[in-house]
Amino acid sequence: MRHTHPQPGDIGLTQISGVTGRLIRFGQWINGDGFADYQHAFLVLPDERLLEAQPGGSRIRPLTDYADADVLYVYPEGLTEQQRAGICAAASRYVGVPYSFLDYLAIATHRLRMPVPGLRRYIASTRHMICSQLVDQCYLDAGVHLFVDGRWPGYVTPMALYNILGR
Structure with missing residues (x-):
C-alpha cells in the first residue's frame, strides 16, 4: 500500500543519481528485481x-x-500500530551498521545459484547491510515478514521492496 504522508514504520523508496545510482540499478537488474527508478530505501521513524x-x-x-x-x-x-511501533523500536539497534556494496554481488550470486559454500553464513556474520536489507531486518525483528518466497533473510534490494509493496 502507498501513503502520500509518511507514517512511522513506512518504507521510503527513492532514486539515487549519478554513477552510484546507475550501479545499483544494474545490480538490481542482475538480481532479477527489475531496472527501474528506486535505488534507495529507508525506514520512517517517529518525530x-x-x-x-x-x-x-x-x-x-x-x-x-x-x-x-x-x-x-x-x-x-x-x-498494525503495534507492528509499526516494533519496527521503529528495532531501528535503534542498527545505527552505525556498516554498508557494503559487496552485498549486491552476494545477492546476485545467490540468485544465479552459483555454489559458494558458506555465503549465507558469511553475509550474516559481517553485519554489513545495504539500505533495503536494513529495512527488511527491522521488519523481521518486529515479526513482520515482507517476503514469503523463501528468500534468505537479507537478500533484498530496493526494487524487491517496490515489487511487493509499491505496485
Whole structure:
C-alpha cells in the first residue's frame, strides 16, 4: 500500500543519481528485481526522522532531508500500530551498521545459484547491510515478514521492496 504522508514504520523508496545510482540499478537488474527508478530505501521513524544505510554506516536523519526528493512511501497491507511501533523500536539497534556494496554481488550470486559454500553464513556474520536489507531486518525483528518466497533473510534490494509493496 502507498501513503502520500509518511507514517512511522513506512518504507521510503527513492532514486539515487549519478554513477552510484546507475550501479545499483544494474545490480538490481542482475538480481532479477527489475531496472527501474528506486535505488534507495529507508525506514520512517517517529518525530519526522528516518533510518537509512549509508556508506559510512547507518544513521538516523531528519525526514526533511528528502523533502524535495521524489519518494514513494509504502507499507504492507494490514500493518498494525503495534507492528509499526516494533519496527521503529528495532531501528535503534542498527545505527552505525556498516554498508557494503559487496552485498549486491552476494545477492546476485545467490540468485544465479552459483555454489559458494558458506555465503549465507558469511553475509550474516559481517553485519554489513545495504539500505533495503536494513529495512527488511527491522521488519523481521518486529515479526513482520515482507517476503514469503523463501528468500534468505537479507537478500533484498530496493526494487524487491517496490515489487511487493509499491505496485
